[in-house]
Amino acid sequence: MRTHRVDVLVVGGGAAGMAAAAAAARVGARTVLVEEGARLGGVLDQCIHPGFGLHRYREELTGPEFAARLVAELDGVEAWTGQSLLAVDPNRPRARTVGSEGLVEIEAGAVVWAAGARERPLGALRVPGTRPAGLFVAGLAQRLVNIHGLLPGRRALVLGSGDIGLIMARRLHLEGVEVVGVVEIRPHPGGLLRNVVQCLDDFGIPLLLSHTVVEVHGRGRLTGVTLAEVDGAGAPQPGTERFVPVDTLIVSVGLVPEVEGVPFAPRDPATGGLAASTRLQTAVPWLFAAGNCLAPFDLVDTVATFGARAGTLAARHARGELSPAPRPVPVRMGRNVAALVPSSLVPGEEAILYLRAREPLDRARVTVGPDGPTRTARGVRPAEMIEVRLTAEETAAMACLQEVAVEVTALR
Amino acid sequence: MRTAVIGAGVVGALLARELCRYEGEVLLFERELDVGWGVTKANSAIVHAGFHERPGTASARFCVEGNALFPEVCGELAVPFQRIGAYVLALADGERAALEGLRARGEELGVPGLELVAGDEVRRRLPDVNPAVVAALWAPSVGITEPWALALAAVENACANGASLHVGEEVTGICLRAGRVRGVRTDRAAYDVDAVVNAAGLDADRVAALAGVPVPGLVPRRGEYLLLVDVPPSLRSAVLFPVPTPHSKGVLVVPTVDGGLLLGPTAADLAPEERDATETTTDGLAQALAGARRLVPGLPLGKVVKAFAGLRPEPRDGEFWLGETNVRGFYQAAGMRSPGLTAAPAIARWLAGGIAADLGLAPRASFRPLRPAPPRVAELPPEEWDALIARDPCYGRIVCRCNRVTEGEVVAAIRRGARTVDGVKFRTRAGFGRCQGGTCTDRILALLAREANAAPDEISLRGPGSALVVGRVR
Numbered sequence: 001m002r003t004h005r006v007d008v009l010v011v012g013g014g015a016a017g018m019a020a021a022a023a024a025a026r027v028g029a030r031t032v033l034v035e036e037g038a039r040l041g042g043v044l045d046q047c048i049h050p051g052f053g054l055h056r057y058r059e060e061l062t063g064p065e066f067a068a069r070l071v072a073e074l075d076g077v078e079a080w081t082g083q084s085l086l087a088v089d090p091n092r093p094r095a096r097t098v099g100s101e102g103l104v105e106i107e108a109g110a111v112v113w114a115a116g117a118r119e120r121p122l123g124a125l126r127v128p129g130t131r132p133a134g135l136f137v138a139g140l141a142q143r144l145v146n147i148h149g150l151l152p153g154r155r156a157l158v159l160g161s162g163d164i165g166l167i168m169a170r171r172l173h174l175e176g177v178e179v180v181g182v183v184e185i186r187p188h189p190g191g192l193l194r195n196v197v198q199c200l201d202d203f204g205i206p207l208l209l210s211h212t213v214v215e216v217h218g219r220g221r222l223t224g225v226t227l228a229e230v231d232g233a234g235a236p237q238p239g240t241e242r243f244v245p246v247d248t249l250i251v252s253v254g255l256v257p258e259v260e261g262v263p264f265a266p267r268d269p270a271t272g273g274l275a276a277s278t279r280l281q282t283a284v285p286w287l288f289a290a291g292n293c294l295a296p297f298d299l300v301d302t303v304a305t306f307g308a309r310a311g312t313l314a315a316r317h318a319r320g321e322l323s324p325a326p327r328p329v330p331v332r333m334g335r336n337v338a339a340l341v342p343s344s345l346v347p348g349e350e351a352i353l354y355l356r357a358r359e360p361l362d363r364a365r366v367t368v369g370p371d372g373p374t375r376t377a378r379g380v381r382p383a384e385m386i387e388v389r390l391t392a393e394e395t396a397a398m399a400c401l402q403e404v405a406v407e408v409t410a411l412r
Numbered sequence: 413m414r415t416a417v418i419g420a421g422v423v424g425a426l427l428a429r430e431l432c433r434y435e436g437e438v439l440l441f442e443r444e445l446d447v448g449w450g451v452t453k454a455n456s457a458i459v460h461a462g463f464h465e466r467p468g469t470a471s472a473r474f475c476v477e478g479n480a481l482f483p484e485v486c487g488e489l490a491v492p493f494q495r496i497g498a499y500v501l502a503l504a505d506g507e508r509a510a511l512e513g514l515r516a517r518g519e520e521l522g523v524p525g526l527e528l529v530a531g532d533e534v535r536r537r538l539p540d541v542n543p544a545v546v547a548a549l550w551a552p553s554v555g556i557t558e559p560w561a562l563a564l565a566a567v568e569n570a571c572a573n574g575a576s577l578h579v580g581e582e583v584t585g586i587c588l589r590a591g592r593v594r595g596v597r598t599d600r601a602a603y604d605v606d607a608v609v610n611a612a613g614l615d616a617d618r619v620a621a622l623a624g625v626p627v628p629g630l631v632p633r634r635g636e637y638l639l640l641v642d643v644p645p646s647l648r649s650a651v652l653f654p655v656p657t658p659h660s661k662g663v664l665v666v667p668t669v670d671g672g673l674l675l676g677p678t679a680a681d682l683a684p685e686e687r688d689a690t691e692t693t694t695d696g697l698a699q700a701l702a703g704a705r706r707l708v709p710g711l712p713l714g715k716v717v718k719a720f721a722g723l724r725p726e727p728r729d730g731e732f733w734l735g736e737t738n739v740r741g742f743y744q745a746a747g748m749r750s751p752g753l754t755a756a757p758a759i760a761r762w763l764a765g766g767i768a769a770d771l772g773l774a775p776r777a778s779f780r781p782l783r784p785a786p787p788r789v790a791e792l793p794p795e796e797w798d799a800l801i802a803r804d805p806c807y808g809r810i811v812c813r814c815n816r817v818t819e820g821e822v823v824a825a826i827r828r829g830a831r832t833v834d835g836v837k838f839r840t841r842a843g844f845g846r847c848q849g850g851t852c853t854d855r856i857l858a859l860l861a862r863e864a865n866a867a868p869d870e871i872s873l874r875g876p877g878s879a880l881v882v883g884r885v886r
Contacts, residue, residue, distance in 0.1 A: 001794050001795070001798055036810060036813065082809060084810040084813065086816070098797070098808050098810065099808050099809070100801065100805035100806070100808040101801070101805070101808065102798045102801045103794050103797060103798050103808075118850060118851060119850045121717050121718070121847065121848035122848075123639070123718035123719055123848055124717055126638065126692075126716060126719050127719075128691065128692045128693050128694050128697060129691050129692060132873070133873035133874075134880075140849075140850050140851075140853055144854050144881060147854070148854055148857075148858065149884050149885050150857075150868050150869075150881040150883070150884060150885065151881055151882050151883050151885050152880070152881055152882070153881075153882055154882055175885045175886060176886055214694075219688060220873075220874075220875070220877025220878040221877055221878055221879065256846075260642060260814075272714070
């Protein structure tokens with residue numbers, strides 16, 4: 001087994017990991033990036049649609065184009081593709097990886113965990129029925145179509161109106177698949193408004209809100225699903241069932257942060273992702289985190305921003321330049337907040353919070369903590385995350401609090 | 413002399429292997445495209461101790477004998493077997509007497525190590541169980557295994573000892589002359605044989621009918637399960653049973669050999685013709701969940717990744733159908749209700765011996781009981797893994813992240829007979845993990861197509877009619 005010594009090890013070669021590695025190298029850290037896939041880019045590689053980069057590069061790029069920009073920024077980074085992480089030592093920044101040249105032990109000064117997220121499988125929903133061929137999580141269908149050039153079926157239904165589901169509805173339609181609709185259990189779409197318009201409305205694909213799949217049919221290949229309307233609590237309503245014949249079900253019912261490789265690092269109970277402070281540092285001081293392993297983000301641009309911050313701070317930690325943080329103050333999801341990153345803030349330092357509202361609101365007030373700072377926001381939608389920037393003075397005032405709750409309330 | 417075994421589930425597979433200890437030819441027929449795809453692939457995967465069985469029955473005898481054989485058989489075949497023990501939990505004072513009854517019965521049968529444990533001690537050993545527990549029966553000989561892996565390994569070892577496997581070939585007739593078996597017909601060919609063993613699982617009554625042997629009939633009993641992955645070790649220390657009812661062992665909490673947890677099974681008797689009704693139901697899944705939560709209230713349901721159902725054959729007379737019949741040369745190892753998996757190694761050994769005696773077969777001196785295990789990198793020490801990669805770099809390319817399966821292992825599985833995505837999954841565990849194949853299915857599809865030199869739309873999930881893709885994009 002070879003041994004390799006670096007300042008910063010970045011795990012994951014998607015947007016977060018590449019931005020982290022580039023930032024770490026930029027401040028002079030010897031940096032190695034390990035990516036399990038054959039190419040850098042992570043999920044960007046299969047996202048051949050446009051819509052990326054409007055914030056970071058001020059132009060509209062496809063996923064592979066956005067990835068190529070980040071690859072071009074990897075000056076001074078040793079990027080190893082086809083290299084899988086096996087284990088991280090819980091006691092010090094040391095990891096074991098494997099690739100077609102064998103096992104490698106990497107000793108580092110800091111580790112950035114940027115392993116992204118996986119899709120929640122249909123089985124997690126405990127939908128009754130059979131388990132035939134023709135059930136695909138959306139990302140798998142996307143890889144089949146965009147990477148392998150294969151058509152998953154002829155007549156499809158999409159379960160879940162998150163962005164991946166919407167994108168795949170359009171993609172399959174463009175490849176000649178009859179897409180009978182997108183089904184969403186909530187009363188509002190899960191994905192960005194622009195995706196509802198550009199992926200469904202523009203192609204006449206129906207969106208069925210407050211519906212879900214209650215049974216899967218077919219023994220060899222899928223023959224159809226039973227749909228039903230749901231009530232406000234998401235419970236199927238008896239008498240509303242109807243059979244929809246399809247040979248393909250695209251499942252897009254959420255992302256789960258991929259954190260199993262660092263079992264010793266505390267999780268945020270609300271997101272299931274790694275618990276990190278506004279420094280993107282976990283409770284294990286040498287372990288930093290960025291991207292969808294914290295919580296699923298809406299925009300890759302934001303992921304890259306978080307990644308760069310994690311990379312910079314990891315490099316400073318590796319060189320002993322990062323002062324020990326004062327006791328971080330936990331940040332909790334309050335009223336009408338469905339997701340929130342990071343999990344705690346460092347008093348006396350600038351902080352960026354990203355949150356997702358539970359219900360849409362035309363005008364809203366975001367409140368951070370009791371009597372804390374407020375921000376206003378317009379056109380709040382669950383699909384689009386709200387960025388809240390706090391000044392060092394504002395966070396310093398929170399130093400003595402046990403926790404800070406963030407709320408989104410309606411403004412009239 | 414030639415023996416045909418009908419059905420390559422765990423029973424038929426182990427029987428074929430045991431028959432290879434004797435001279436003569438062994439043919440193993442399986443209607444499905446792969447080994448172990450019937451009852452074998454969807455059950456609780458428990459090696460029972462025997463205390464649930466009524467003394468004097470074949471179930472009791474072969475359960476206790478089978479349990480004792482498992483370390484040897486799984487050792488020889490390189491199949492996972494973990495003797496983690498089990499607790500039967502009494503959750504009310506009224507259930508204490510049942511524990512006493514099970515212990516007395518188990519002791520009569522020679523089940524080793526049974527021990528009644530007081531409620532406080534149970535809570536200390538199992539911090540997650542229902543705090544209402546008043547006592548438990550500890551049975552250290554209970555184990556867990558992978559039934560499909562056992563069937564696959566037994567078939568491989570049988571074939572290495574000269575047996576021939578006929579998958580995707582259905583037996584459609586049994587030829588009798590002068591009251592004894594002379595041959596079998598399949599949907600492909602006819603074979604002269606001297607003996608036939610009915611190990612056809614849910615179809616055993618139909619196979620018996622082909623020979624004109626009267627049997628009491630089979631009821632498909634559906635058991636629904638939920639599978640959790642990556643559960644904390646504290647939840648995986650032992651199998652948990654409730655106090656049994658007269659007709660079922662109840663809903664259990666069962667650790668799997670690869671770090672997961674099974675909740676189930678339910679027990680719903682179906683109509684005799686519903687032999688492929690492996691769908692799950694709203695009620696069944698709710699029952700499985702409620703039953704499991706009764707034992708462990710705080711199960712981490714966010715770790716559920718799959719719901720599935722299996723059918724087990726319930727013989728109408730409640731007992732295994734074993735041994736010779738009124739047709740000479742026609743034997744049965746059927747009606748294999750629970751504890752059929754546990755009993756299988758003992759039944760196979762006993763029945764193979766009987767057939768050999770009837771046919772006058774001498775022991776085969778060249779029989780080799782050991783099956784070389786395919787490499788499983790997740791279990792190798794680093795230096796051995798490195799050496800393997802040096803020989804073949806495919807063993808350094810991880811295909812399934814969740815269960816750490818490499819391209820080399822997938823290719824080896826294909827070369828050992830996997831023709832479908834499920835075939836790869838049951839041989840390597842790729843696709844069994846937390847992402848349920850969402851990350852690796854396309855890569856496995858590509859490897860299957862490459863190795864078979866086939867188009868991707870010829871590759872299926874589990875045989876004809878289950879293609880994964882329909883063609884290329886335009």
